[in-house]
Amino acid sequence: MRIGIVGCGKIVGQYLESFRRLEDVRLVAVADLDMERARAVASEWNDGGAGQAAADDGASVRALSVEELLAADDVDLVLNLTIPAAHAEVALAAIAAGKAVYGEKPLAATTAEARRVLDAAREAGVVVGCAPDTVLGTGIQTARKAIDDGLIGAPVAATATMVTPGHERWHPNPDFYYQPGGGPLLDMGPYYVSALVTLLGPVVSVVGAASHTRPERVIGSGPRAGESFPVAIDTHVTGVLVHESGALSTLVMSFDAVATHSSNIEVHGPQGTLAVPDPNHFDGETRLFRLGGTEWETLPVSAGYAGSGRGFGIADLASTPAGEEPRAGGALAFHVLDVMESLLDAAHSGKAVAVASRAERPSAVPLTGHEG
Template sequence: MGQPLNVGVVGCGAISAQYFRTIDRLPQLRLAAVADLDLDRAREAVAPYPGVAVMTVADLVAEPDVDVVLNLTVPAAHAEVALLAIAAGKDVYGEKPLAATSEEAAGVLRAAEAAGVRVGCAPDTVLGTGTQTARKAIDDGLVGRPLAATATMVTPGHERWHPNPDFYYVPGGGPLLDMGPYYITSLVTLLGPVASVIGAAARPRAKRTIGSGPRRGEEIPVTVDTHVTGVLVHASGALSTLVMSFDAAATRAPHIEVHGERGSLVVPNPNHFDGVVQLSGVGEEGWRDLPESAGYRDAGRGVGLADLAATPAGEEPRASGTLAFHVLDVMESLLASAHSGAAVPITSTCERPSPVALLSL
């Protein structure tokens, strides 16, 4: 299998623990170094992993022992950290979104191409058995030609449980930019790239009240749309209807459904790696569960890094920067359409990522 890919992590917030666990258990990855603006937080985060170096961001991206920089900073810093790593000749894998804006994301991809390094980006949840089993069912023709899909994510708002939810309600946040990458990446994986969008959006409340932690009861301003809906027109001709909301109490709608000429699929939560895929064919009553048939078993956040490590030189990983850029472009265009009232063509595109065979990590 060769030498493991040495990973240097920038940003040791809450999500980092999930990545550390995945890196620690996979022989193709090695946690080499971490960096954070708060070095004490970095030391605390890697305390369970002896021998991991703690250093500044500048030192980490220059460290010869680091092959790839895992960028777990806040979205506003994604492009800055990625460009530092690329300038040092490192591959980059980042949390979603690829950058705060598609303009910044395009700059990251241009820099990576010029430097001859690779860019990967979350979400990698679509590489798990849930989305991949659904993708295989589509590829095997179990629903016939795909015609349409629905994707639904509703919640009353993250301020109810998050002690510092401010970033969810400023540009770069909101339900679409926060949760949309999971759903749209899954839709592109299932149905291919998007050619145009039309959307509508609302911001029913100007303020939100923090519900937990030391700031409980504090009001914060809302400066982004908190209910976004729209239609994605895929290049294949399939239509996906999307609802992303921080303004609804609950829903009984499946996270994702795909409808074809011969049947319909219920697709598991794209924020999870696994889950049961269900099929109902034309003329059938009810739904039947499909067995796991594709995807990485027992996957966790960071499996996209392992996939990158296994990707031959010159090929894009499945959780690629190109895919992440297309998804970000789709989301920004949907918001632009919501504000203009007109359909917006998507100028970017990507290859539908190659499928994942049923594999145990």
């Protein structure tokens, strides 16, 4: 599958690292509104080694305008790495050009925009994928296998906790994190909600509460350090997700707290508790405390793409049989966005909100690429 990237910001480097290792995808072009950034990424790739697939035919990555990339005959899939507010616009343009699309999370800024993307893709007969693909790594997949193997019994509850003082402390241009489409829930929530759906299945309803603690934030690094910018979203969100299975997940997402001792995710059942690794990473230890046990035990890696990174979801998509939904597909991304949007609605209304969408629990990933 030949890839064209739109958006050459901070995250692109992680995709480039993966593309150099993946045989089923080949990067052919990059584009950005800032042509200098596109040229810099193309130069970095071409000077640093383009991976075996590209090296075999002497191909190099081209820096193009967005319009040129969308029109390119040798681009099969557009990797959309733009800011959340532009996700739907770029995805729709790519679909209109007959390209498959894989986007950074969230799928779009709103479910209304996301629905337009999925409807357009269905009409055009192209596939849509979306991050996070971290859930395909050995961390979440090993935890999932432990659940599927019955090590904790039927899951009854889970907790998911992400707290940080805010991305403005390290990001040189953090404004978009604090505008619609951003915030702790829409920025970091996709990792946690995608993991919870992978582990426990789809969500049917939510209740929640949220707070907006400061009208402004101050940039802590880079050329704009010391500059203030406005905050237009809730910066602390908490809620309970009711899964179709009956399990209840308690979610805490915050840009207002400093630290926590809590596990990123814990899943509880009558026979034990699982401590699940950080869903923002592809690996990590899954630990189990059994009923009647005396200590935590670390489970051996037993499932998932070993040694994976951002972009493995695209390789998984490329190997998905025609007509089947990719594991990191648009249906799951839409459901995750719907859950988060419903949670914000519940927080603002003070009432339980039904989640209208459904997504099948993605199929498990067998242990792949494991060494030793």
